[in-house]
Amino acid sequence: MPLLDFAAIAEQLPGTWKSTRLGQVGPAHIKVLRMDAQAYEEETHDYNEGLLVISGHLLLSIADQAIRVEAGQMYLVEAGIAHGVLAGSQGTLVIIDV
Template sequence: MDVQGTPYEVHSEFDEALVLIDGQMHLEVEGEVIAMGAGDLHIVPAGKQHRVLEGSHGTLLLVDAP
């Protein structure tokens, strides 16, 4: 991840697991901001609008689970 953030996205057919390997991230899911640090896991349910906010940085592992 770089500090630019990402646009909103929605995955209608699968959940998405986000594991922050290192760094820090602010994840916005349906208007709720979730602060994440290294080692944290968050699962975004299918159909939920989400994005990574500006200023987040580090290594992020994404896993899509049908």
């Protein structure tokens, strides 16, 4: 995988909350997206999902609890756990699906 500038790639994406797959490392898929302060509906996956904030912050909703994830931090959502994004999240997010 070449050198990746996540913030620059996210800035060039045509829209927000639409991830683009950048590559794969072992079984992990690496994706990036741009957050725009709008909420994103709750979802559940059958795989673990790492949510790594590159810039800005992510306001994550899990089991009626709000969790703030800052730039440089990652939250690991385990498979089968429902999670959504609260309004106010903004910046660049890298998603690692395992």
